[in-house]
Amino acid sequence: MVRREKVAVVGLGYVGIPLATLLADRGYDVIGVDVDSKRVADVNDGTLPLKGVEPDLPEMLGDAVRRGRLRATTSFEEVGGARSVFVCVDTPIDADMRPSNARLVSAARQIGENMSRGALVVVESTLAPGTMLGTVAPIIEDASGLRLGKGFKLAHCPERVMPGRLLHNLTTYDRVIGALDDESAERAIATYSKITKGELHRTDLTTAEIVKTAENAYRDVQIAFANEISFICEKLGADAFEVRRLVNTCPFRDMHVPGAGVGGHCLPKDPWLLVFGGRKARPVLIPTARMINDGMPFHVAKLAFDALRELKVRRPSAVVAVLGASFLENSGDVRNSPTKALLQCLEGVKEIRIHDPYLEDIEGVKIEHRVAEVLKGADIAIFMVAHKEYLKLTPATLKKHMRRQGVVDGRNIFSKAKMRKAGFVYRGIGKGVS
Numbered sequence: 001m002v003r004r005e006k007v008a009v010v011g012l013g014y015v016g017i018p019l020a021t022l023l024a025d026r027g028y029d030v031i032g033v034d035v036d037s038k039r040v041a042d043v044n045d046g047t048l049p050l051k052g053v054e055p056d057l058p059e060m061l062g063d064a065v066r067r068g069r070l071r072a073t074t075s076f077e078e079v080g081g082a083r084s085v086f087v088c089v090d091t092p093i094d095a096d097m098r099p100s101n102a103r104l105v106s107a108a109r110q111i112g113e114n115m116s117r118g119a120l121v122v123v124e125s126t127l128a129p130g131t132m133l134g135t136v137a138p139i140i141e142d143a144s145g146l147r148l149g150k151g152f153k154l155a156h157c158p159e160r161v162m163p164g165r166l167l168h169n170l171t172t173y174d175r176v177i178g179a180l181d182d183e184s185a186e187r188a189i190a191t192y193s194k195i196t197k198g199e200l201h202r203t204d205l206t207t208a209e210i211v212k213t214a215e216n217a218y219r220d221v222q223i224a225f226a227n228e229i230s231f232i233c234e235k236l237g238a239d240a241f242e243v244r245r246l247v248n249t250c251p252f253r254d255m256h257v258p259g260a261g262v263g264g265h266c267l268p269k270d271p272w273l274l275v276f277g278g279r280k281a282r283p284v285l286i287p288t289a290r291m292i293n294d295g296m297p298f299h300v301a302k303l304a305f306d307a308l309r310e311l312k313v314r315r316p317s318a319v320v321a322v323l324g325a326s327f328l329e330n331s332g333d334v335r336n337s338p339t340k341a342l343l344q345c346l347e348g349v350k351e352i353r354i355h356d357p358y359l360e361d362i363e364g365v366k367i368e369h370r371v372a373e374v375l376k377g378a379d380i381a382i383f384m385v386a387h388k389e390y391l392k393l394t395p396a397t398l399k400k401h402m403r404r405q406g407v408v409d410g411r412n413i414f415s416k417a418k419m420r421k422a423g424f425v426y427r428g429i430g431k432g433v434s
């Protein structure tokens with residue numbers, strides 16, 4: 001019998017679970033390590049502990065566990081014997097927008113204390129540039145007593161997945177592999193070439209850190225630009241989506257869509273990781289874009305209060321339906337959801353009802369799963385996410401349930417003309433009121 005190579009995946013979340021599952025599927029003997037015992041128990045039961053729809057992942061995870069190729073534990077001792085250790089812990093920012101690396105530091109220390117000589121440590125978590133050589137490497141050296149490069153190898157292969165498409169992204173996207181030296185690169189490439197059909201691009205550790213955070217900062221800046229254009233269009237009575245369509249008829253333009261806010265684990269914090277790593281260069285554009293995007297839920301609330309005024313509904317008597325609580329359409333990922341910020345802005349209305357097909361509650365508020373129940377008797381409906389079931393709604397369906405006809409469209413779901421024709425007071429991001 002051929003002995004399977006043992007690998008460890010530390011951190012079993014949106015990034016670690018699909019990676020561990022795929023590694024098991026590709027023939028490795030995988031041990032998953034997480035500090036969350038509930039998560040570990042779920043994985044050992046073959047149950048996917050992530051919210052939202054993840055095509056093929058539940059089946060593949062169940063299969064990997066049943067065949068004995070994937071096991072989870074809370075004990076770092078089991079990292080011993082692993083030829084490669086993949087680090088997928090969360091890397092948030094603190095209240096001052098600086099990296100909060102406690103989980104990464106703790107994971108690196110415990111990996112160092114338990115790993116075998118010669119192991120390759122690959123960090124998939126997103127990092128402020130400078131973290132691999134400035135934080136991860138010295139901690140592992142200190143905890144293991146091994147010398148970087150001689151006693152263990154090091155690579156940074158930042159993850160690019162999006163919830164809702166985890167397996168698809170993992171198996172098709174190109175990957176950037178920042179490596180300490182030739183052997184680190186060769187070993188990382190040998191493993192990732194079994195996972196993805198995409199190209200593998202080799203570089204150094206710091207460049208890989210900058211690439212990942214720049215990818216997300218670039219997207220954030222582009223969205224902020226679209227949002228700024230939407231403010232201009234709203235003031236001038238134009239439609240930002242038509243402006244975008246026409247801008248993009250010019251070669252080499254790729255204007256993004258404006259929207260009700262930017263959420264998720266990555267986009268709201270990765271630009272700050274880049275700003276921190278690059279603080280000596282005093283970045284200004286990236287922090288400004290962050291502020292514009294963070295302000296969008298407040299702008300949505302302003303549009304809602306405008307609409308209520310036009311409907312002659314006073315704030316203390318307004319019944320507000322909020323549709324969509326996750327940060328992304330057709331996903332149950334609620335991290336940094338713009339809806340959370342919106343709910344704070346809506347304080348002072350009589351009643352807020354929230355609908356989302358994928359979530360049970362948000363900020364302690366129960367979520368309703370039937371659209372009709374949320375709309376029943378509402379004065380205004382605020383669409384924060386373009387979940388597929390909202391795309392089927394018509395002005396007539398909304399009208400049937402609502403007490404008054406107010407709509408705020410944060411995701412360009414409806415036609416302004418059709419809404420107006422049906423008698424709605426309609427406000428939309430990027431839609432002028434003329």
Ligand SMILES: NC(=O)c1ccc[n+]([C@@H]2O[C@H](COP(=O)([O-])OP(=O)(O)OC[C@H]3O[C@@H](n4cnc5c(N)ncnc54)[C@H](O)[C@@H]3O)[C@@H](O)[C@H]2O)c1
Nearest residue numbers: 011012013014015034035036089090091103107125126159
């Ligand atoms: N979620 C995404 O779509 C996505 C995409 C690309 C990159 N990333 C990056 O990947 C990393 C992980 O993100 P995620 O979404 O999987 O996070 P997550 O919160 O879903 O999962 C992280 C897991 O790590 C565990 N953990 C925390 N500290 C630990 C420790 N010391 N030891 C062992 N386990 C520990 C947590 O219990 C949790 O289960 C982050 O750096 C993130 O920025 C995430």
